[in-house]
Structures are given as structure tokens and as C-alpha cells.
Amino acid sequence: MNPNIVLVSTFVAVLLIVFTVVNYVLRRREVAQNIDNTRRKRTVTDAEIDRILGSENEDMKYYLDVVQNESPNSLRMRLVQAGYFSRSAIWKFNLIRLCAAAVTFMAVQFGASATLESLSTIVILSAAMILSAIVFVFSSAVLENIGKRRTREFKKLFPDFMDLLMVCVDAGLGIEAALDRVTREFLATTRDFGLQLSIINLEVRAGRPLHEALQNFSRRINLEEARTLAVLFKQSQELGASISKTLRVFAKEMRTMRLLRAEEKANALPVKMLFPMALFMFPVNLIIVLVPILMIILKTLSGLTPPQ
Numbered sequence: 001m002n003p004n005i006v007l008v009s010t011f012v013a014v015l016l017i018v019f020t021v022v023n024y025v026l027r028r029r030e031v032a033q034n035i036d037n038t039r040r041k042r043t044v045t046d047a048e049i050d051r052i053l054g055s056e057n058e059d060m061k062y063y064l065d066v067v068q069n070e071s072p073n074s075l076r077m078r079l080v081q082a083g084y085f086s087r088s089a090i091w092k093f094n095l096i097r098l099c100a101a102a103v104t105f106m107a108v109q110f111g112a113s114a115t116l117e118s119l120s121t122i123v124i125l126s127a128a129m130i131l132s133a134i135v136f137v138f139s140s141a142v143l144e145n146i147g148k149r150r151t152r153e154f155k156k157l158f159p160d161f162m163d164l165l166m167v168c169v170d171a172g173l174g175i176e177a178a179l180d181r182v183t184r185e186f187l188a189t190t191r192d193f194g195l196q197l198s199i200i201n202l203e204v205r206a207g208r209p210l211h212e213a214l215q216n217f218s219r220r221i222n223l224e225e226a227r228t229l230a231v232l233f234k235q236s237q238e239l240g241a242s243i244s245k246t247l248r249v250f251a252k253e254m255r256t257m258r259l260l261r262a263e264e265k266a267n268a269l270p271v272k273m274l275f276p277m278a279l280f281m282f283p284v285n286l287i288i289v290l291v292p293i294l295m296i297i298l299k300t301l302s303g304l305t306p307p308q
Contacts, residue, residue, distance in 0.1 A: 108131050
């Protein structure tokens with residue numbers, strides 16, 4: 001049998017085995033995480049929920065002040081989008097990144113002075129300043145990443161929110177009462193998403209229309225599905241359509257979209273795994289194929305004697 005065919009068959013077999021094992025491990029871990037999230041105990045008491053939904057919540061007052069007076073790209077707004085509603089969050093964040101930059105500056109300066117004695121002081125100071133500035137900017141990038149990660153988590157939770165809201169409306173509750181009930185449930189299980197829903201409740205209690213509160217909610221979490229829900233509520237109120245039917249159709253669409261996104265990620269996984277595996281395994285296979293040939297060639301050449 002041709003050795004190249006054997007090597008290719010071995011490579012394909014190893015590729016399939018590794019893909020199967022990794023896919024099985026990842027799927028088991030995701031299932032275990034979902035089970036753990038469903039079995040998680042309530043972390044917020046009823047008194048704490050009443051305090052959050054009350055009108056004397058200082059964190060919510062601070063949030064509303066930031067939304068009304070700050071631009072979308074301001075530091076306070078980015079901190080709020082990342083989930084930090086406290087008034088002291090801005091000076092804590094500035095203190096953390098200043099300390100990180102100062103530690104980087106001192107570490108680079110003393111480390112370079114001790115190990116690279118040939119470098120001049122100006123070069124060392126310049127390198128330390130550049131690296132500390134990079135760390136200072138990187139802190140903002142970390143904050144942006146936290147906000148994007150929260151958006152992805154909210155995107156996963158939004159279909160569950162729609163299902164719970166539809167069940168409460170079908171049970172006979174009004175839309176505002178159903179929203180309050182769902183908010184309390186999410187505050188007890190998923191606090192971050194529950195806080196976002198509690199802001200909707202406070203805005204509705206203050207007299208803002210529900211579709212405007214949902215529109216603000218979509219801007220806070222940067223989610224297109226929430227923006228679509230706000231438009232549907234507005235159209236239902238203007239046209240006099242049934243909110244229950246609207247929620248049922250939209251919840252079904254959300255479940256379908258979640259399934260399609262899961263299938264898309266599953267179909268893209270083999271392609272994503274192919275390139276790193278080929279990058280690490282192809283050079284090894286190339287060495288296995290070429291080294292014996294090179295050894296035979298060198299042995300043949302060394303056995304040749306030049307003509308007398």
C-alpha cells in the first residue's frame with residue numbers, strides 16, 4: 001500500500017476522533033452549565049426585590065441621570081452598560097486603571113534596568129511610558145468587552161423572557177402585571193437581566209408608555225430583538241391587536257431564531273477546528289514523510305565515491 005495513502009487516512013481518522021471527543025466534551029459541559037443554572041438557588045430575597053423595584057432605589061436614579069445627561073460613548077454610560085450602576089463606579093474604574101498603568105511603568109523600568117543594563121535611561125523610560133499607556137487604554141477595551149459579553153448573555157435570555165411573559169399574559173395578567181412578575185423571577189435567578197427589566201417597570205410606573213420603555217431597554221442592552229418587540233407593542237396598541245397573539249408569534253420566532261443560531265455555530269465548528277489542527281499536524285506529517293526520503297538520499301550520496 002502507498003505510504004502516503006496510509007498517512008492521509010491516519011490524519012483523517014485522528015481528525016475525526018479529535019473532533020468527536022471535543023464536541024462531546026463541549027456539549028456535556030454546556031448541558032452541565034444549563035442544569036446548574038436551572039438548579040441554582042434564589043440569590044435575592046423578596047425584600048431585596050421590593051427595594052430594587054421601589055421608587056427609592058439610588059442605583060436606578062443614578063442610571064436614569066446618566067441616560068438623560070451623558071452621551072452614549074461617555075465613560076459613565078459604558079460603565080452602566082457593563083453593569084456598574086453605582087455612583088462610585090467611575091472613580092473606582094479610574095483608580096484601577098491608573099494603578100495598573102503605574103505598576104506596569106514601575107515593573108518595566110526596574111525590570112529593564114536590572115536585566116538590560118546596556119540600554120540608556122531614556123529608552124527604558126520611553127518603553128515604560130508606552131507600555132503603561134497601552135495598559136491604560138487596554139482597561140477601556142476590557143470594559144467594552146464586559147459590555148459586549150453582557151449583551152451576548154442577554155441575547156440568550158431574551159427568548160426565555162418572551163416565553164415567561166407570554167405564559168403570564170395567557171394566565172390572565174395584564175401586560176404590566178406580567179412584566180412585574182417576570183421581572184421578579186429574573187431578579188431571583190439572573191440578577192443582571194432582572195435589573196434591566198426592573199428599569200422598564202420603573203419607567204412604566206413613572207408614566208412612560210410601554211413601547212418607549214422597551215425602546216430604551218433595547219438601547220441599553222443593544223439587542224435588536226428587544227427593539228423589534230418595542231415596535232410590535234407600539235403597532236399592537238395603535239391597531240388594537242391582541243397582545244397575547246403578538247407575544248405568541250414573536251416568542252415562536254425567538255425560539256426558531258435561537259435554534260438557527262445554535263445550528264449555525266454547530267455547522268461552523270468543523271471548519272474552525274480544521275485550520276488549527278492542520279496547522280499543527282500537517283508539519284509533523286510532512287516531516288514524517290520527508291525525513292526518511294532525505295535520509296535515503298543522504299546515505300546514497302555519502303556512499304558514492306568520486307572518480308579517480
